[in-house]
Amino acid sequence: MKKGNLFVYSGPSGVGKGTILDKIMEEDSNVYRSVSATTRSPRPGEINGVHYYFMTEEEFYDSVGKNEFLEYVKTYNTSYGTLKKDVEDKLSEGKDVFLEIDVKGALNLKSAGVKAVYIFVAPVDISILRERLIGRGTETLEKIEERLSISSWELSKAKEYDYLLINDELDKACDELKTIIKASRLLIRNFDLSKYKW
Amino acid sequence: MKKGNLFVYSGPSGVGKGTILDKIMEEDSNVYRSVSATTRSPRPGEINGVHYYFMTEEEFYDSVGKNEFLEYVKTYNTSYGTLKKDVEDKLSEGKDVFLEIDVKGALNLKSAGVKAVYIFVAPVDISILRERLIGRGTETLEKIEERLSISSWELSKAKEYDYLLINDELDKACDELKTIIKASRLLIRNFDLSKYKW
Numbered sequence: 296m297k298k299g300n301l302f303v304y305s306g307p308s309g310v311g312k313g314t315i316l317d318k319i320m321e322e323d324s325n326v327y328r329s330v331s332a333t334t335r336s337p338r339p340g341e342i343n344g345v346h347y348y349f350m351t352e353e354e355f356y357d358s359v360g361k362n363e364f365l366e367y368v369k370t371y372n373t374s375y376g377t378l379k380k381d382v383e384d385k386l387s388e389g390k391d392v393f394l395e396i397d398v399k400g401a402l403n404l405k406s407a408g409v410k411a412v413y414i415f416v417a418p419v420d421i422s423i424l425r426e427r428l429i430g431r432g433t434e435t436l437e438k439i440e441e442r443l444s445i446s447s448w449e450l451s452k453a454k455e456y457d458y459l460l461i462n463d464e465l466d467k468a469c470d471e472l473k474t475i476i477k478a479s480r481l482l483i484r485n486f487d488l489s490k491y492k493w
Numbered sequence: 494m495k496k497g498n499l500f501v502y503s504g505p506s507g508v509g510k511g512t513i514l515d516k517i518m519e520e521d522s523n524v525y526r527s528v529s530a531t532t533r534s535p536r537p538g539e540i541n542g543v544h545y546y547f548m549t550e551e552e553f554y555d556s557v558g559k560n561e562f563l564e565y566v567k568t569y570n571t572s573y574g575t576l577k578k579d580v581e582d583k584l585s586e587g588k589d590v591f592l593e594i595d596v597k598g599a600l601n602l603k604s605a606g607v608k609a610v611y612i613f614v615a616p617v618d619i620s621i622l623r624e625r626l627i628g629r630g631t632e633t634l635e636k637i638e639e640r641l642s643i644s645s646w647e648l649s650k651a652k653e654y655d656y657l658l659i660n661d662e663l664d665k666a667c668d669e670l671k672t673i674i675k676a677s678r679l680l681i682r683n684f685d686l687s688k689y690k691w
Contacts, residue, residue, distance in 0.1 A: 415681065420690035450691040459681040461689075471679055478676030481669055483613065483657040491659075492618035493648040 297486065299325070299390040300479045301382065301409070303401045303456075306416030307446030309427040311462045315416065316393060318469050319476070326476065327390040329381055332358070335373040348378065365409070366400045375400070391476055398449040405455060412479050414472070415456035419463050421446060495684065497523070497588040498677045499580065499607070501599045501654075504614030505644030507625040509660045513614065514591060516667050517674070524674065525588040527579055530556070533571040546576065563607070564598045573598070589674055596647040603653060610677050612670070613654035617661050619644060 306312040320326050332348040334355050343349050350358070355374050358364060367376030377394055385392045394404075394411075405413060418424055424446055428439045453459060458475055462468045479485075504510040518524050530546040532553050541547050548556070553572050556562060565574025575592055583590045592602075592609075603611060616622055622644055626637045651657060656673050660666045677683075 417689065417691070422690065447691065453691075454681055454686065456681055458676070458679045459684050460679065474672060474675045475679060477672045478656075481656045481658065481673060483652055483654055486657050488652065491615065492620065493615070493645065493651075 297389055297480070299327075299386045299388065299392055300476075300482065300485060301386060301411040302391060302393045302476075302479070303404055303409075303411045303413045304393050304395050304416070305398050305401045305414075305449070305456070306460075306462075307418070307421075307424055307449050308442045309424040309431075309446075310416050310418050311427075311465065311468075312395065312416040314465065315460070315462065315468050315472055316395065318465070319472055323391075323473075323476070325389070325391055326393065327385045328393045328395060329377055329385070331375050331396070332364075332367075332378055333373060333375045348381075365394075366396065366403045366407075368397065368400045368403070370397075370399075391479070398452050402452065402455060410484065412458070412475065412482075413456040414458045414460060414475060415453045416460045416462050416468070417450060417453055419461060421450065495587055495678070497525075497584045497586065497590055498674075498680065498683060499584060499609040500589060500591045500674075500677070501602055501607075501609045501611045502591050502593050502614070503596050503599045503612075503647070503654070504658075504660075505616070505619075505622055505647050506640045507622040507629075507644075508614050508616050509625075509663065509666075510593065510614040512663065513658070513660065513666050513670055514593065516663070517670055521589075521671075521674070523587070523589055524591065525583045526591045526593060527575055527583070529573050529594070530562075530565075530576055531571060531573045546579075563592075564594065564601045564605075566595065566598045566601070568595075568597075589677070596650050600650065600653060608682065610656070610673065610680075611654040612656045612658060612673060613651040614658045614660050614666070615648060615651055617659060619648065 304312060316328060330344065330348055332350050332355065334350055334352050337349050341347065359367060363378055364376040365379045365382055367374055382392050401413060425443055428434065428442060460468050460471050502510060514526060528542065528546055530548050530553065532548055532550050535547050539545065557565060561577055562574040563577045563580055565572055580590050599611065623641055626632060626640060658666050658669050
């Protein structure tokens with residue numbers, strides 16, 4: 296069986312990257328969104344193993360010590376990471392595995408030489424993000440401005456990725472992501488060349 | 494305007510890579526096949542500037558000296574090369590430019606760090622190539638065996654490319670190439686990021 300592809304998938308808060316991926320996953324059961332581990336507490340409705348793997352600080356850094364993370368980052372006293380096992384098992388099953396991670400984590404993977412398809416989702420205009428975050432109504436204006444200054448830094452790193460999706464129209468962005476996934480299945484590194492009579 | 498993509502496109506003699514590209518070009522006028530320069534004489538029906546740029550040995554190596562070639566190779570006393578101007582003009586026009594070149598030339602480009610999408614076309618079984626070359630009836634069996642030993646070496650280099658097209662069914666291979674072309678238009682290196690309000 297052909298191994299699946301690893302996708303590193305980032306974009307600023309409020310850009311709609313989760314919505315695009317949700318739509319893709321509705322149509323394509325071969326796409327798997329990796330479940331991150333985190334040290335933060337579950338929010339109402341969040342289920343362990345579905346939304347996150349919830350870990351104590353001690354469990355988390357025990358796993359770090361055992362080299363069980365593909366990448367991890369600490370922001371605002373909370374740690375987030377991607378467990379190798381979660382990713383590798385799915386890739387061996389031939390799944391296309393998406394790591395929806397922040398830019399810092401993504402660049403860590405890239406500089407560690409992790410072979411993946413790096414996709415960045417961006418808006419046409421950063422002011423769209425402000426409107427969406429205000430529209431959500433879940434954060435203070437101060438917190439939103441803080442997020443936007445991170446977003447601005449993240450957008451400056453977009454050029455480190457392989458592909459750019461401009462989320463201007465949701466359907467167009469979904470089609471574009473589907474095309475990238477389809478093309479990535481033809482990457483030579485995923486073929487078992489020994490099965491051909493060359 | 495978005496710059497076009499450069500595609501380096503190779504595969505063993507008789508694999509059908511030209512036929513695939515012909516079909517793509519019939520449907521997509523944005524795809525351009527670069528015209529190679531060569532020192533060999535025109536065969537009946539071959540037109541200068543359409544099939545090849547026919548050059549004398551002296552003209553060819555004069556251009557080499559002026560660094561006007563993106564790549565060139567010499568095989569059996571004949572030189573073939575890709576003129577930079579032919580490629581760069583079309584890329585600036587936003588065309589997707591295909592260099593249908595041999596593996597040696599392709600690997601030269603890759604090691605020179607030329608940013609391109611490298612595509613290799615292969616058969617399921619090398620014996621298919623022998624049948625096709627015999628079927629063409631244009632070469633002696635000795636010449637065919639010589640080609641096949643080159644093909645065998647070329648296939649061993651497939652893994653240096655980005656993408657693999659198995660030309661098992663023509664329509665499938667064409668669809669796959671279309672997908673790669675479409676995805677490549679989303680490569681971040683082709684976007685003019687300055688036009689976004691980030």
